Structures are given as C-alpha cells and as structure tokens.
Amino acid sequence: MSTAPTQPAFVLVRPQMGENIGGAARAMWNFGLDRMRVVAPRDGWPSEKAVAMASGAGRLLDEAGLYDSTAEALRDVDYVFATTARSRDLTKPVVTPEHAMTQARALIASGQRVAVMFGPERAGLENDDIALANAIVSVPVNPAFPSLNLAQCVLLTAYEWERQVTETPPEVLEFAGTRFANGQEVEKLGDHFEERLEEAGFFFPPHKAAHMKLNLRNMLSRLPLTLVDVQTFHGMLRQLARWKDKSGGSS
Incomplete structure (x- = not known):
C-alpha cells in the first residue's frame, strides 16, 4: 500500500x-x-515554453502527470478544492x-x-469541473x-500552504554590523547629553531642570538605539563642544 502524499496536488485544467x-x-x-498534474x-x-518559463523548477514539469480529463486527474483524490472567482449555479462551501x-x-x-484545481486562462473552470470539487x-x-493569471493564482495558494507551517516573524530588524545599545550605554549617552546641555544653559529655569532631565532620559529609553546610534550621538556632542571652543562660545 502506497504512502499518502504529504502535500496537495495542483491540477491545471486545460491550460492554454x-x-x-x-x-x-x-x-x-x-x-x-x-x-x-496537467x-x-x-x-x-x-512544452518548450513551459520549460523555459519554469527556470529552476523544470523537474516539476518532468514529473508532472498528464491526463485527458479532469475526472481522470482526480480519480485517486479524496477531497478537491476548485479555484474560481465567479459565482456558479452550484451549492458548495x-x-x-x-x-x-x-x-x-x-x-x-x-x-x-487532496487536490486543488486551477482553470484555463480565458474562462476558468467550467461547471462540469467544479461539480467534481468539494469546495x-x-x-x-x-x-x-476578478481575473487572475493562472500562475498568480497558483502562487497565492502555494504561499498560503507554506505559511501554515513557516514561523516567519512579521518584522525583522537587520543589523548592519551593530546591535541594540544596552542600558549602561544609553545611560552614559544621557550623561553626555546632560553635560553638554548644562553647558549650553538648556535646563532653565532651575526649578524645572529635574523634570527636563527626566524627560530626556525617558525619551532616550523609548528609542530603539543601536550601538552605532549611541556612538554617533557621542560624536555629534563632542564635535559641538569642539566647535564651541574654537568659536569662543559665540553663536
């Protein structure tokens, strides 16, 4: 007794x-x-044109089953899905x-x-085909x-098949030779900001200085700073200090 397949068969019905x-x-x-299955x-x-378009997937064409009718292609299938964008006079989920x-x-x-049927490009599956489907x-x-290209419809369905088992996070941050800054690095950046801002007289009036410094620290903690970001800010602050010394403090 043959082992049941671990994936659905994709059946291309009368592709043009x-x-x-x-x-x-x-x-x-x-x-x-x-x-x-074709x-x-x-x-x-x-088909030479199919082979050329398949690129590195030519093996699928070599191993594809060729059938004369839809019923023949579905003979060994237990459950069939039919893809169609048009309403039909058939009661199905x-x-x-x-x-x-x-x-x-x-x-x-x-x-x-399981099999999934895809219809020909011009008009899609006919009612006789859909009658063989369960859903x-x-x-x-x-x-x-509503018309989709045959390959586009196959792509959408294949994507949904793979998505069921592929745990791909919805967002990934790619680090270009860096990492997130740790708490100590962000704290030292805050110290540097406070030092330069004190020199510039930013924390004024004095009775609001503590709250302004708290807001600064809170702002830095909310930012997803990388180590490169922190180093860049340090460099900017040092350059501003050098510029201030060269200019004698004038603006």
Whole structure:
C-alpha cells in the first residue's frame, strides 16, 4: 500500500499557454510544492515554453502527470478544492485560500489525498469541473476585475500552504554590523547629553531642570538605539563642544 502524499496536488485544467504552466511550476516550487498534474494542455505536452518559463523548477514539469480529463486527474483524490472567482449555479462551501490550505493540511494529516484545481486562462473552470470539487476557493480580489493569471493564482495558494507551517516573524530588524545599545550605554549617552546641555544653559529655569532631565532620559529609553546610534550621538556632542571652543562660545 502506497504512502499518502504529504502535500496537495495542483491540477491545471486545460491550460492554454506553456508560459503559464511554467510560471505555475515555478510558483509551486517557491513554496516547496512539487505535485503537478496537467489536464489536456491546449498546446500539447511536453512544452518548450513551459520549460523555459519554469527556470529552476523544470523537474516539476518532468514529473508532472498528464491526463485527458479532469475526472481522470482526480480519480485517486479524496477531497478537491476548485479555484474560481465567479459565482456558479452550484451549492458548495466557498473558502479563502488561507482557510482552504489550513483545511488541506488537516485532511492530509488524517491520511486523505487532496487536490486543488486551477482553470484555463480565458474562462476558468467550467461547471462540469467544479461539480467534481468539494469546495470552492475564492480569492478576495477587486470585483470589477476578478481575473487572475493562472500562475498568480497558483502562487497565492502555494504561499498560503507554506505559511501554515513557516514561523516567519512579521518584522525583522537587520543589523548592519551593530546591535541594540544596552542600558549602561544609553545611560552614559544621557550623561553626555546632560553635560553638554548644562553647558549650553538648556535646563532653565532651575526649578524645572529635574523634570527636563527626566524627560530626556525617558525619551532616550523609548528609542530603539543601536550601538552605532549611541556612538554617533557621542560624536555629534563632542564635535559641538569642539566647535564651541574654537568659536569662543559665540553663536
């Protein structure tokens, strides 16, 4: 007994352009998917244009299953999603790509075989195709222009599949040869600011000086200062002091 696959099959139904098949292969491989099935491609198979567009994902095309009909391509599948942007005269649950891929992972984890159908470029999936699906995947796009390129739709779905398991933080700060300044470094910067500002007569009137210094420290503590930032501020303050000495204190 063969082992159930660990990812869904992406089924391209009657694709019209080899370039879009290659683009779909590339999009799939971007997110670690390699189970492609192609149903009755208009321009025949194999396709030189698909290979050229697939770039480094040509292996997916070499291993892709070729089928004469949608029903044949889905014969061994337990649960099928159909991607379409248009309303149809068929009663089926309609889900977002995110929910579809969450559901797909749960189904596959339980040992079921899952497929996602993508229609031809000109008109999308026909009702006869959609009738074979368990659910419809609808991308929330501009209702005045809902048509997505085949490879774009594959990319969106593949991204949602991979996003379910990839713990990527929403924001990462890239340090260019530095690190965040620690508490002592920020404290010494505050001391330096106070020293220079005292010399400049900034803390005036005297009865407000303590509160002004507290605000300065509070401001510095709120800033996500790096060590380079702190060193730059120290350099600026030292340069201002040198300029003051050279100018004799005049402004």
